[in-house]
Amino acid sequence: LLSGDYDLVVIGAGILGASSAYHLKKNNPSKKILLLDRNPAAGQGNTARSNAMFRDTFSSKDNQILAKSSISYYSTLENIGLVKTGYLWLLSDDQSKKSEAILNSMQKNGIRISRFSKIELSAIPQLVISPQGEEADLINAPQIHEGCFGHDCGRLEPDRLTNHYVEKFSNLGGNVAYNAEVKKLVIGSKKDLGLGGEPFVWQEAEAKSITVLHGGSLGTINSKAFVIACGAWTNELLEPIGIDGHVKAKKRQLFKLRAEKGSKISSLLSVSPIHSGNLPFLILPKSACFVKAIPQNAEFWIGCDAEWGEPFINMPSKDIDLEYRASSEYYSLNIRPILNQYLPDLSSVVPSQMWAGLYSYNTVDYIPFAFQEGNVIAVGGDSGSGIMKGDSLGRIVASLYSGQDESELYGGTYYKTSKIGFTKRQVEREEWVL
Amino acid sequence: LLSGDYDLVVIGAGILGASSAYHLKKNNPSKKILLLDRNPAAGQGNTARSNAMFRDTFSSKDNQILAKSSISYYSTLENIGLVKTGYLWLLSDDQSKKSEAILNSMQKNGIRISRFSKIELSAIPQLVISPQGEEADLINAPQIHEGCFGHDCGRLEPDRLTNHYVEKFSNLGGNVAYNAEVKKLVIGSKKDLGLGGEPFVWQEAEAKSITVLHGGSLGTINSKAFVIACGAWTNELLEPIGIDGHVKAKKRQLFKLRAEKGSKISSLLSVSPIHSGNLPFLILPKSACFVKAIPQNAEFWIGCDAEWGEPFINMPSKDIDLEYRASSEYYSLNIRPILNQYLPDLSSVVPSQMWAGLYSYNTVDYIPFAFQEGNVIAVGGDSGSGIMKGDSLGRIVASLYSGQDESELYGGTYYKTSKIGFTKRQVEREEWVL
Numbered sequence: 001l002l003s004g005d006y007d008l009v010v011i012g013a014g015i016l017g018a019s020s021a022y023h024l025k026k027n028n029p030s031k032k033i034l035l036l037d038r039n040p041a042a043g044q045g046n047t048a049r050s051n052a053m054f055r056d057t058f059s060s061k062d063n064q065i066l067a068k069s070s071i072s073y074y075s076t077l078e079n080i081g082l083v084k085t086g087y088l089w090l091l092s093d094d095q096s097k098k099s100e101a102i103l104n105s106m107q108k109n110g111i112r113i114s115r116f117s118k119i120e121l122s123a124i125p126q127l128v129i130s131p132q133g134e135e136a137d138l139i140n141a142p143q144i145h146e147g148c149f150g151h152d153c154g155r156l157e158p159d160r161l162t163n164h165y166v167e168k169f170s171n172l173g174g175n176v177a178y179n180a181e182v183k184k185l186v187i188g189s190k191k192d193l194g195l196g197g198e199p200f201v202w203q204e205a206e207a208k209s210i211t212v213l214h215g216g217s218l219g220t221i222n223s224k225a226f227v228i229a230c231g232a233w234t235n236e237l238l239e240p241i242g243i244d245g246h247v248k249a250k251k252r253q254l255f256k257l258r259a260e261k262g263s264k265i266s267s268l269l270s271v272s273p274i275h276s277g278n279l280p281f282l283i284l285p286k287s288a289c290f291v292k293a294i295p296q297n298a299e300f301w302i303g304c305d306a307e308w309g310e311p312f313i314n315m316p317s318k319d320i321d322l323e324y325r326a327s328s329e330y331y332s333l334n335i336r337p338i339l340n341q342y343l344p345d346l347s348s349v350v351p352s353q354m355w356a357g358l359y360s361y362n363t364v365d366y367i368p369f370a371f372q373e374g375n376v377i378a379v380g381g382d383s384g385s386g387i388m389k390g391d392s393l394g395r396i397v398a399s400l401y402s403g404q405d406e407s408e409l410y411g412g413t414y415y416k417t418s419k420i421g422f423t424k425r426q427v428e429r430e431e432w433v434l
Numbered sequence: 435l436l437s438g439d440y441d442l443v444v445i446g447a448g449i450l451g452a453s454s455a456y457h458l459k460k461n462n463p464s465k466k467i468l469l470l471d472r473n474p475a476a477g478q479g480n481t482a483r484s485n486a487m488f489r490d491t492f493s494s495k496d497n498q499i500l501a502k503s504s505i506s507y508y509s510t511l512e513n514i515g516l517v518k519t520g521y522l523w524l525l526s527d528d529q530s531k532k533s534e535a536i537l538n539s540m541q542k543n544g545i546r547i548s549r550f551s552k553i554e555l556s557a558i559p560q561l562v563i564s565p566q567g568e569e570a571d572l573i574n575a576p577q578i579h580e581g582c583f584g585h586d587c588g589r590l591e592p593d594r595l596t597n598h599y600v601e602k603f604s605n606l607g608g609n610v611a612y613n614a615e616v617k618k619l620v621i622g623s624k625k626d627l628g629l630g631g632e633p634f635v636w637q638e639a640e641a642k643s644i645t646v647l648h649g650g651s652l653g654t655i656n657s658k659a660f661v662i663a664c665g666a667w668t669n670e671l672l673e674p675i676g677i678d679g680h681v682k683a684k685k686r687q688l689f690k691l692r693a694e695k696g697s698k699i700s701s702l703l704s705v706s707p708i709h710s711g712n713l714p715f716l717i718l719p720k721s722a723c724f725v726k727a728i729p730q731n732a733e734f735w736i737g738c739d740a741e742w743g744e745p746f747i748n749m750p751s752k753d754i755d756l757e758y759r760a761s762s763e764y765y766s767l768n769i770r771p772i773l774n775q776y777l778p779d780l781s782s783v784v785p786s787q788m789w790a791g792l793y794s795y796n797t798v799d800y801i802p803f804a805f806q807e808g809n810v811i812a813v814g815g816d817s818g819s820g821i822m823k824g825d826s827l828g829r830i831v832a833s834l835y836s837g838q839d840e841s842e843l844y845g846g847t848y849y850k851t852s853k854i855g856f857t858k859r860q861v862e863r864e865e866w867v868l
Contacts, residue, residue, distance in 0.1 A: 138627070139636040187743050193572070201721040201768040202573040205743035239682070239746040244797035248678050287635040308808060309621050309639035312673040314748040334635040363678035364798050364856060374742060422798060423863070 002180055002212045002219040006034045008401070009210060009223040011182050011237065013037035014047040015158060015387050016379050017229030018165035019394025024227070025174045027398045033174050034221065035166065036212070038181035043162030046231050047387065049324070049357025051254060051292065051303060053281055054388035055087050055153035056111050059102045060428040062367050062419070063385070064109055069409035070391035071152055080164055081157030085293070087150040088280035090121070090342070092142035095285055095434050102432050103148060116147035116274060124279075126268055131341035141341040142285050149274055153281065155292065158387055165394070177214065184211040185226065185376070187241045206375050207241065225375040227397060232315050232358040234380050243373050246422065247360040247381050248312040253326040255335065255351040257300040264345045269295045282343075288434055289338040291346065300346065304335050313358070326354035359384040364422075365429040370396045371421035377401060396420060436614055436646045436653040440468045442835070443644060443657040445616050445671065447471035448481040449592060449821050450813050451663030452599035453828025458661070459608045461832045467608050468655065469600065470646070472615035477596025480665050481821065483758070483791025485688060485726065485737060487715055488822035489521050489587035490545050493536045494862040496801050496854070497819070498543055499847055504825035505586055507844035514598055515591030519727070521584040522714035524555070524776070526576035529719055529868050536866050537582060550581035550708060558713075560702055565775035575775040576719050583708055587715065589726065592821055599828070611648065618645040619660065619810070621675045640809050641675065659809040661831060666749045666792040668814050677807050680856065681794040681815050682746040687760040689769065689785040691734040698779045703729045716777075722868055723772040725780065734780060738769050746795070760788035793818040798856075799863040804830045805855035811835060830854060 007028075010021040013035050021035040039045055054074070056067045074082055091099060107113055118129055121144060131141040170176055189203040199205040209222045228237055234245035259266040271279055279293040288305035317323050331351055340347035362369055362381025370379040370393055379397050382389060392409045399407035399417050406414045418424040441462075444455040447469050455469040473479055488508070490501045508516055525533060541547055552563055555578060565575040604610055623637040633639040643656045662671055662679070669679035693700040705713055713727040722739035751757050765785055774781035796803055796815025802823055804813040813831050816823060826843050833841035833851050840848045852858040 139634075141636075197763075197767060199743050200573075200771075201738050201740050201744075202575075202772055235748060239748060242684075242740070242742050242744045242746055244682050244746055244795075246797070248673070250676075304635050306635055306676070308676050309633050310635075310676045312676055312678055314669060314673060329631075333631060337634075338636055361678075363680070364859075425798075429857070 001217045002177055002214040002221060004221055006221065006223040007031040008033045008225045008227065009221060010035045010227040010229060011210070012229035012231065013042040013162065013166060013176070013178070014045050014229060014231055015043060015162050015390040016382070016393055017227070018042055018162045018169070019390045020227050020229055020379060020397040021174060022165040022169040023394040023398035024401055025169050025172045027402060029172060034177060034223070035169060035174060036177040036180040036182065038179065040178050041159070042166045043159040046357045046360070047158045047162055049355060050158060050384070050387060051301065052158040052387055053153070053155050053292065055150055057087065057106060057113065057150040057153060057432070058430055059105065059432040060367060060430040061109070062427040063430055064111065065409065065413055065415055066368065066389040066392040067385070069411050069413055070389050073391045073410035074156060074161065077164060080160045082154060083156070083278060084152065084154040085278040086274070086280040087153040087283065088274065089148040089283045089434065090144045090285050091146050091148055091434070092285040093145040094142065096145045099148065099432065112151035114149045114151065116149060118144060118146065120274070121147045123274065125271055126343055126345045128342050128344065135337055136341050139286065139337050139341070141338065144285055144342070147274070149280065155281065156387070161387065161390070179214060181213040182210045182237060183213055183218070185237050185241055186211060225401065226377070228376065228378040229380065231380060231386070232360040234360065234378060236315050238376070238378060243376060243378070245378060245380070246362055246364065246369055248363050249315050249317070249358040249360055250306070250310060250312055251323050251356050252359050252384070253303060253330055253354065253356045255302045255326065255331050256353040257302060257346060257349045258352045259298045259300060261298070265300070265349060266298065268345070269293050269298065283434065284338060284342050286338045286341070289335060291343065302335060302339065302351070304338065312361070312363070323358060324356050326356045328354065365427055367420070367427040367430065368393055369420055369422065370400060370417070371423070372400045435651045436611055436648040436655060438655055440655065440657040441465040442467045442659045442661065443655060444469045444661040444663060445644070446663035446665065447476040447596065447600060447610070447612070448479050448663060448665055449477060449596050449824040450816070450827055451661070452476055452596045452603070453824045454661050454663055454813060454831040455608055456599040456603040457828040457832035458835055459603050459606045461836060463606060468611060468657070469603060469608060470611040470614040470616065472613065474612050475593070476600045477593040480791045480794070481592045481596055483789060484592060484818070484821060485735065486592040486821055487587070487589050487726065489584055491521065491540060491547065491584040491587060491866070492864055493539065493866040494801060494864040495543070496861040497864055498545065499843065499849060500802065500823040500826040501819070503843035503845050503847055504823050507825045508590060508595065511598060514594045516588065517590070517712060518586065518588040519712040520708070520714040521587040521717065522708065523582040523717045523868065524578045524719050525580050525582055525868070526719040527579040528576065530579045533582065533866065546585035548583045548585065550583060552578060552580065554708070555581045557708065559705055560698070560777055560779045562776050562778065569771055570775050573720065573771050573775070575772065578719055578776070581708070583714065589715065590821070595821065595824070613648060615647040616644045616671065617647055617652070619671050619675055620645060659835065660811070662810065662812040663814065665814060665820070666794040668794065668812060669748065670750050672810070672812060677810060677812070679812060679814070680796055680798070680803055682797050683749050683751070683792040683794050684740070684744065684746055685757050685790050686740070686793050686818070687737060687764055687788060687790045689736045689760065689765050690787040691736060691780060691783045692786045693732045693734060695732070699734070699783060700732065702779070703727050703732065717868070718772060718776045720772045720775070723769060725777065736769060736773065736785070738772065746797070747792070757792060758790050760790045762788065799861055801854070801861040801864065802827055803854055803856065804834060804851070805857070806834045
C-alpha cells in the first residue's frame with residue numbers, strides 16, 4: 001500500500017518525468033518529492049518502445065534550443081550508450097528544393113550539417129540512387145538527389161538515460177515507487193469545508209491527492225503539487241479535472257532485421273561512408289522510411305513515418321494491447337516496398353522481431369509543451385522527440401514550479417517558460433518535415 | 435437506405451453545418467451537396483441545448499469580427515426570434531479593474547458598451563448590490579461595483595436560425611437527410627489500386643465516402659469532399675483517419691424557473707431598467723452565474739460557467755445519456771447559493787425543468803477553427819459561441835472549399851482564412867473572461 005504526504009509528486013518515470021524529478025529535487029533539496037510509475041522500472045513505457053534517436057536538425061528555433069542543449073548535456077554522460085552516428089537524409093529533388101532555405105538557416109544557427117552529392121553517396125554499398133521498374137513506379141519512389149548529413153545526431157539507450165536521472169534524483173534523497181499505477185487525480189477545494197462534493201463552482205479548486213494502485217491495493221498519496229509526465233496517458237489523468245492534456249497518441253511500429261554473420265547485409269553494418277566509424281542513421285526519400293544500424297547487436301531497426309490516414313488515438317485506447325502490437329503485414333505492405341527500392345538486400349530479410357509504441361503528439365504545432373494550471377504542471381506533447389529534448393524540458397518544469405519566468409538550460413541558454421505553455425504560447429512550428 | 439455520389443457532403447446540421455452548407459451551395463450552385471444529421475431535424479443537437487445568446491463583446495479582434503458580422507446578418511432576419519435584450523455584466527471591484535483597458539479597447543473598435551454605477555443599477559428591483567451574511571462570506575460573494583452593458587447582444591431561437599439556413603440551402607437545390615448517423619469516414623488512396631488495405635504509407639490518401647446508418651440500414655455515400663461540423667463529435671469522425679478534431683467537450687447545465695403570474699419574480703420579467711423594453715441578460719459577479727429572462731414564456735433560464743475542476747470529455751463519452759442530464763443537486767449546491775446572494779427572490783423558486791448540452795471547446799485559445807486537410811474541411815471549437823459566429827464561420831468554410839485566401843464576411847469585412855486554421859494559426863486569444 002502506497003500512501004503518505006509529499007510536497008510534490010511526479011507521475012511517470014519516462015524520460016520527461018525522470019528528468020523533471022531530478023531537476024526539481026536539485027533546485028528544491030529540502031522538498032519531499034516522489035517519482036512514481038506503473039512499470040516495474042524507469043523508462044519502461046513508451047520511452048523504451050521508441051526509436052531512441054536524437055538530432056538537433058530542426059527548422060524551429062524552439063526545437064533547436066531544446067534539442068541542442070539536451071544533446072550537449074547527454075554528450076557529457078558515459079554509460080548511456082550515446083553514439084553520434086549522424087543522420088543522413090537521402091533527399092529527392094523536391095525535398096532538396098524544399099529544404100534549401102531551411103538547411104542554410106540551420107547552418108547559420110550553428111547546427112553542423114554537411115551536404116553530399118549523388119556521386120559521394122554512391123560510397124554507400126548496396127544503396128540504389130535511382131530506383132527503377134514496375135514497383136518503383138507503383139509506389140512512386142523518387143531518385144535520390146543529394147544527401148544531408150547531421151553531425152550531432154545519433155542514438156542512445158533510453159532506459160540508461162532515464163535511469164541516470166532517477167539515480168541522481170535518488171541520490172539527492174528523492175523517493176521512487178514502481179508498479180504504482182495512478183488511477184485518479186483527486187481535486188478538492190483550497191478551503192475545504194468538509195461538505196462532500198467539493199469543489200463547488202464558487203470555490204477555488206486544487207489537486208489534493210492521487211489514488212494509486214500498488215500491490216493490489218488502492219492507496220492515497222497527498223501532495224501540495226503534481227507533475228504529470230504520462231505521455232500518451234496525460235489526458236486520461238487531466239481531463240477528469242478539467243485540464244486539457246493536449247496530447248493525441250499515434251501508434252508507431254519498429255521492425256528488427258538480424259544481420260547474420262557473413263550475410264550480405266552484415267557488411268553494411270560496419271561500413272563507414274561519409275562519417276567515420278558508423279553507418280549513419282539513414283532516412284530514405286519516401287514516407288520517411290528509416291534504417292538504424294546497431295553493429296554491436298548485429299541488427300537493423302526499420303520504420304517509417306505514417307502520413308495522413310493513420311489514426312490518432314484518444315487515450316485510454318479501447319485496446320491497448322493492440323496498440324502495442326506491430327504487424328508483419330504492415331511491414332510487408334507498407335515498408336518493404338520502399339526498402340526494396342533503395343536497399344534491396346535489406347528488404348530480402350524478414351523481420352525477426354517487431355513492436356509498437358505510442359508517440360504522444362501535440363497536434364497544435366508539434367512542439368512540446370510544459371504548463372502549469374493551479375498546482376498541476378504538465379509536460380509532454382513531444383511528438384516523438386521527448387528523449388532528445390528531455391533535459392531541457394525537465395529544467396523548464398523545475399523553473400515553472402519555482403515560478404521563474406526564464407529557465408537556464410544546459411550550456412547557459414535561457415528559455416522563456418511561458419512560451420512553451422498554452423496561455424501565452426509562442427513557439428515556431430517545425431517546418432522541416434520530410 | 436442512403437447512398438449516392440456527391441461533390442460535397444456536410445456532416446452535421448447544427449448551426450455551423452447549416453450555415454456552411456448554405457454558403458457552399460450559394461457559391462457553388464452547380465455542385466451536388468448533401469447536408470445530413472443524425473437528429474430528426476436541423477439544429478436539434480447541441481445547438482438546441484445551448485443558451486442561444488449572442489454578443490459582440492469580446493477582447494479578441496477575431497471574436498469581435500466573427501461575432502459582429504454574424505449578428506449584423508442575423509439582425510436582418512425576421513422569424514428567428516432575435517431580441518436585443520443586451521447583456522449586463524455586474525462586475526465586482528476586481529473584475530472592473532481587470533476589464534478597464536479591455537472595455538475601452540472594445541469601445542474604440544465600435545462595440546457599443548455603456549457603463550452604469552451602483553446607484554444606477556439599484557433601478558433593478560430585487561437586485562442585491564452588497565451581499566452580506568454567513569452564506570455570502572462562505573461562498574465569497576463580492577459586492578457589485580459597476581455594470582457593463584453590451585447593446586448589440588441578446589437572444590435568438592437557435593432552431594429557427596438553423597432552419598433559416600437549411601431552407602435557403604434547400605431552395606438552391608441542396609439535398610438534406612435527417613435521421614442519418616455517420617458511423618465512419620472512409621479513406622482510400624487517390625490512385626486506387628484495388629489491392630485492399632489501401633492507403634499504404636507510400637500512397638496519397640483522401641477521404642472517399644461515409645458509412646451512414648439510416649432507417650436501420652448501413653449505406654455508403656461517396657463524395658469528392660467532406661465538411662465536418664459535428665461539434666463535440668468532431669474527433670470521433672476525424673481521429674480514425676489521422677486528423678485531430680481539436681475539440682474537447684464540456685457539459686453545461688441549464689435550469690428553468692417558472693415565473694407564475696402574480697409572483698414576485700414575475701414582476702422582474704417585465705421590468706426594463708437601463709435598456710428599454712427588456713430585462714437584460716444578467717451576469718452576476720461570481721462564477722459567471724447568469725439569468726436569462728424570457729417574458730413571453732414567463733420563465734428564467736439560469737446557469738453558470740464552471741471553473742477548473744469540471745471534466746473535459748473526450749468524445750464519444752462512455753455515457754452520453756448522463757452528459758445530457760442536468761442535476762437538481764448541481765443546481766442546489768453550486769448555483770442557488772450564488773443566486774441567493776444577488777437575487778434572493780429568484781433563488782427561492784425550484785427549477786421546473788433542466789437539461790444539459792455539450793460545449794465543444796478549442797482549448798488551445800478558445801477561438802473557433804476552420805481548416806482543411808486534403809479533401810476534408812473541419813469547422814468547430816466554438817467553445818460555446820457557435821451560434822453567434824455561425825454566419826461568419828459558414829462563409830469561411832465556403833472560402834476554404836474554393837481555395838480563397840480571404841473570406842468576405844457579411845458587411846464587407848475580409849478575414850484571412852488561414853488565420854483560423856492550425857498550420858498558420860494567428861488569432862488573438864480571448865482575454866475578457868470573467
